[in-house]
Amino acid sequence: MALKPSKKPSKREKPVIGKLSFTDEDVKNSPFFQKQIEEAKRFMKEHPFPIELLRSK
């Protein structure tokens, strides 16, 4: 993911970072996750989040 890491230091305890039992490739090849992702993309396209809601208190 090409996201920008936060510059603000987090006060939260960090999780252990390391090699996981599964890889990106496993996720990419997983019908289970790919179906979730495709459905999520379709949902957000059909029901875009109204940005005005962010401005309302």
Added chain:
Amino acid sequence: MQKEKYPYKADDSLAKFEFQSHGPNGIINKTIVYSEIGKLKDGTPVLNLGFGDLNETDNTFSDISVSNNADREKVLATVASSVLDIMSHYDDVAIRAVGSTPARTRLYQMGINAIKKEIESQFNIYGFKDDEWHKIESCKNYNAFLLTKKNSKFE
């Protein structure tokens, strides 16, 4: 977050997490995967929260089984903690969450309601209901959730 949670491991991008659920039905490997699914109109990336069990024999994922491992709250607290990790790791990001079944979506809602006051100090929580996004209210049921940082761009 004060609730008991499982220790968990993340990859270095904090996009993937894993932990083990321990209970009467043994040890179940759980995975959380965040995937970019689009952007809000202001450019904020939206990540989908994917959650499932990992079968380590062939590295496949599923959520067909109902684990019944008597640790629902602890599992929910662990997932919620991963949300806080990814929200604090990335500058500007929104998380979209929906259960794989209506019952599981309700489970997410129970988890959100349990810590609503705590998360509302840092985040905005929205729910999708009746074909629209709303600011979430405790007594209502929603079909999907979106979490954003309380954002200086708008406040």
